[in-house]
Structures are given as C-alpha cells and as structure tokens.
Amino acid sequence: xxxxxxxxxxxxxxxxNELKRDIISDDGRTIAQHLYSxxxxxxxxxxxxxxxxxxxxxxxxxxxxxxxxxxxxFHCSDYLKNGLKYDKEIEEKNKMTTFDxxxxxxxxxxxxxxxxxxxxxxxxxxxxxYKLAIKNGIITPRTLEENKKYQEIFRFYYENSKxxxxxxxxxxxxxxxxxxxxxxxxxxxxxxMVLALSMxxxxxxxxxxxxxxxxxxxxxxxxxxxxxxxxxxxxxxxEKQKIEHAAMKDxxxxxxxxxxxxxxxxxxxxxxxxxxxFSHLCDKLEADLQSKVYEDRNEHxxxxxxxxxxxxxxxxxxxxxxxxxTAFDIWYLWDKDIYKNSRSFSSILEYIKSNKxxxxxxxxxxxxxxxxxxx
Numbered sequence: 001x002x003x004x005x006x007x008x009x010x011x012x013x014x015x016x017n018e019l020k021r022d023i024i025s026d027d028g029r030t031i032a033q034h035l036y037s038x039x040x041x042x043x044x045x046x047x048x049x050x051x052x053x054x055x056x057x058x059x060x061x062x063x064x065x066x067x068x069x070x071x072x073x074f075h076c077s078d079y080l081k082n083g084l085k086y087d088k089e090i091e092e093k094n095k096m097t098t099f100d101x102x103x104x105x106x107x108x109x110x111x112x113x114x115x116x117x118x119x120x121x122x123x124x125x126x127x128x129x130y131k132l133a134i135k136n137g138i139i140t141p142r143t144l145e146e147n148k149k150y151q152e153i154f155r156f157y158y159e160n161s162k163x164x165x166x167x168x169x170x171x172x173x174x175x176x177x178x179x180x181x182x183x184x185x186x187x188x189x190x191x192x193m194v195l196a197l198s199m200x201x202x203x204x205x206x207x208x209x210x211x212x213x214x215x216x217x218x219x220x221x222x223x224x225x226x227x228x229x230x231x232x233x234x235x236x237x238x239e240k241q242k243i244e245h246a247a248m249k250d251x252x253x254x255x256x257x258x259x260x261x262x263x264x265x266x267x268x269x270x271x272x273x274x275x276x277x278f279s280h281l282c283d284k285l286e287a288d289l290q291s292k293v294y295e296d297r298n299e300h301x302x303x304x305x306x307x308x309x310x311x312x313x314x315x316x317x318x319x320x321x322x323x324x325x326t327a328f329d330i331w332y333l334w335d336k337d338i339y340k341n342s343r344s345f346s347s348i349l350e351y352i353k354s355n356k357x358x359x360x361x362x363x364x365x366x367x368x369x370x371x372x373x374x375x
Contacts, residue, residue, distance in 0.1 A: 001202060001344055006351035009198045010289070012079035014357065015067045016194030017293055020187040022070070027119050031066045032190040033164040038062045038111040039217055040160045041153070042104065047257045048149040052100050056210035059217065060086060061093040061104035063193060068094075081201035113138045114157065130154045152255050159251050162224050163189070169228035170287060171294070174310050176327055180299045183290060185220050185228060192216045192279075192286045199282060202344040205274040215264050215279045222247040222265075232311045241269055281345045284338050288349060289357075291331040296358040300327040328353075 001009075019031040039059050046055045068074050068090050076090070077083030093101045114133060121129050130151060133139040139154065141147035163185040169175055171182040183191075193216050200209050220228075225247035229235050248265050252258040267276045294300045303324065311317055311330070320333045332353050339345040 001347040003351065005202070006348055007355075008079050009195075009202065009348055010352060010357050012198040013191070013195050013286075013289060014293075015071065015074070016063075016191055017290070017358075018070070019066050020183050020191065021181055025115075025119075029115065029164065030184075030187060031070075033184060033186045034108070034111060034115070035062055035066045036186040036190045036217075037115065037157065037161050037164065038104075038108045041111055041114075041157050042107040043214065043217060044153040044156045044255060045103075045107065047255055047261075048153055052103055054100065056213055057089055058100050058104045058107070059193075059213055060197075061089055061101060062108060063190070063197075063213075064090050065093060065104070065108065067194075080197060086197070110138070111157075114154070115161065118158065118161065126155065126158050129158070149256075152253065155253060156251070156255050159224050160186075160221060163220060166223060166228060168287075168290075169230050169233070170291075174308055175230065175232070176291075176294075176309065176311070177301060177306075178294045178299045179301065180294075180297070185223055188286060188290070189216065189220055191290065192219075192282045195286050195289070196279070196282045199278075199285075199344060199348075203274075203278050203281075204342060204344065205278070207274045207278045211264070211275045212279050212282070214261075215268050215275060216282060218261060218265065219268050219279065219283060221251045224251050230311075232314055245269075281339065281342060284335060285345055285348060288328075288331050288335055289352060291328050292352045293358040295326055295328040296356050303327065303330075 016032070019035070022031045023029065024031055024034060039062050042052075042058050042062060043055065046052055046058070052058050064076070064086065075083065076086035080086060092098055093104055096102055096105060117133055117136070117138065118129055121132060124132070130139070133154065134141070139150050141150045166185045167182045168185055168188055171178045193213055196209065196212050196216055200207065200212075222244035223229075226240075226243050229240050229244075231237075245266070248262060249258075252261055255261070267273055268279055269276075271277050271280050291300070303321065303326070306312055312321075317330060317334070320330055323333060324330050332349065336346070336349060339349055
C-alpha cells in the first residue's frame, strides 16, 4: 500500500482509539467500553429474539455512533472504500426512522441503564441485579418464556461487561507497565473492530466483514474467566486454548445460537479461513498500533526501566534488545513475522514504525455538553 493509503487506515483507526480515553462516567468508563457492551447487548438480544435481519449493520451503527458524535465532520467515505454505504447507515441511525436504527439506539440506552444498575449494586449477585432491572422497569418480560430469554441476555451481558475492567496484560505492572490510562480488554475489542473496517478492502483475500465483526466482538470472551494470558506467562498455546475454550463455553452458556458462536471462536483460533486469518491479523495489529500510540504519547517506559517486566526473561526478547531503543521497537521485532504473508498488514506495521501517529496532549473529553445527553 502507498503511504497515503496507510495514513488513511491509521487515521481512521485513531478515530476509534481516541474513544478508549474518553471517559463518560464517574467510574472511569470509556466511550469504547460503552459501545462494546452495547454491541454485546445487540448480539445477545438478536440471538434470543431474532430482532434484526442484519445484525452486523446494527453493530456498525453502534460502532460508528461514538466516532460520529465526537466529530461533526466525520464521514466514512473520507477513509473507506465502502464508506458511502456506511455513511448511509450513520444517516439512517441519526434519522431513527427504521427498526435497525431504533434497535441500535435502544441497545445503547439499555446498556447505560444496566451499567449504572450494576455499578450501584456491587454488593449484589447477578440474579439480584436482574430482579432489580425488572423492578425498575429496565427489563420488561411479558411472559415466562420472555423472562427466560431476558435472563440469558442479561447473564451474557453481565459476564461480558467484566471485560471493561480487565486491563490488557500487555500494559499491566508485570509487563510493559505503561504510564497513564491503560486500555481494557473491552477497549481493545472495539479497536480491533474499527481496524477491521479500515483494512477490509486492503486484505489480499476477500473477506465476509459481517462475520469478521461478529468474530472480533466475541473473540476475547474466554478472558472473562481466565484473564489475558500472554506468550510470556509460562502457558503454552495448546494449554491456553484448552482452558480458554472451556471458559468460552461457560460464558456462552445457554444463549440461543451458542454452538454457532463457539464454532466462530474455534475458527478464529484455527486461522484457516479468510475470516479467521483476517480477524487474527486485526487482533495482532491492533496491539501493535496501541503500543505505538503509547510510544508517541510518551507513555511507554524506557527500556532501562523494566525491572518487573516478565517479557524481558524471554531469550528471544533479550537478543532483540541489541536492535531496539524503545518499547515499540520490541513489539515491532516480535510481531513483524506474523504479517509476512500479508503485504497490507506488513505495510501498516512499517508505516507506523516510520511515522508518529499520535501526539502528547492533555487529554480532554471530545463530547460537547449538548451531545452528552445523546450518549
């Protein structure tokens, strides 16, 4: 890809990355986390009630909503090959005249209400909070059958909401220990989905972007139970997959269509289909992009300030230190071979290595007062 194309991809991704830092509530919740949990709700509700014929469009509407509200001049067509299609979806969402647009907004509103209920009742168990949601009219099942469906939706939502508070292991005190705000797993998931849309038309193989978005939305659910295990945590790939697959089944529970979603997760791990290969590369590249953002914002610690970093115990990493001057250099050297079969992904990695993509600044909320009420 040309430098101009690379810049478009990265600039679009950065629109989403900024939402990892924008705080929308007193408990430190970010816009990206809110959008993630809203998409989880949309997926779960659709599985139980078959609400939309195009759930991926609903997911995209929620994804874009955060970016569009923070930038009055935002148009997908300025960045993406399929941007006109997505601009029309944003316009549809803003007009609120179709079922899908109303469904997307209702998922965001429901998420905000449920999040507040959970935060304000930390001493209560999941089932007690569900009963409170009914008592307060947040969830309104009309029959016993509907009640069972709503219980399963709430359980899935409640479990996934835990990823909002799980810091990505790569940035914790035992790994790279970045200064400043550290992204959560939910933030990362949102970032991978934004990146996927940005890379969709650049990938060497044609991909089903709808399946990609759904795969990426749920690809970290095993971490709800087992945490974010890295290659440096003394767990083999085989061991990790075994315990993670069991955790995935536990989180999926009895959600309608759980077998289909579990297969999607297994395909992601196998990396054999165009969807799984593309999704996997988005997952990896998003981490490299985040590392570069931390680097450019001066939030990575120096390489001589890493005494608690378990990564440095790795012999391969120790050899890389001779070629590295920054933390991102290590990320670059470790991951570059992952993209050797994809010119498009390799091109982005080389581009961010050679260019500053983020800038140090006193970070302020982008949402304007009149837009706060729309969240």
